[in-house]
Amino acid sequence: MDISNPQDVGAAFGAMILGGAVSEEPPPPDSPLGRVRDFVAQYGEEALKPEHLGAAQEGRPLLP
Structure with missing residues (x-):
């Protein structure tokens, strides 16, 4: 992550807020x-x- 890039900082912040x-x-x-x-x-x-x-998401098998 480049902390001087606003998009990288915003993505990291958003991810942190969402856990x-x-x-x-x-x-x-x-x-x-x-x-x-x-x-x-x-x-x-x-x-x-x-x-x-x-x-x-539920852990069920992914069938074709």
Whole structure:
């Protein structure tokens, strides 16, 4: 993060308020975002539907 860049500072502040963090590292594979990224890598973006995002957040399997 570049603290002289207002966008970086704003993103970090927003993440902090929401209880998160800005990272340039890939998400853990067992996190909801990591599971969605794995699904997209395997089946493509066209296969991703809103119900997949809900399933990832709830810890349910992501089925094609």
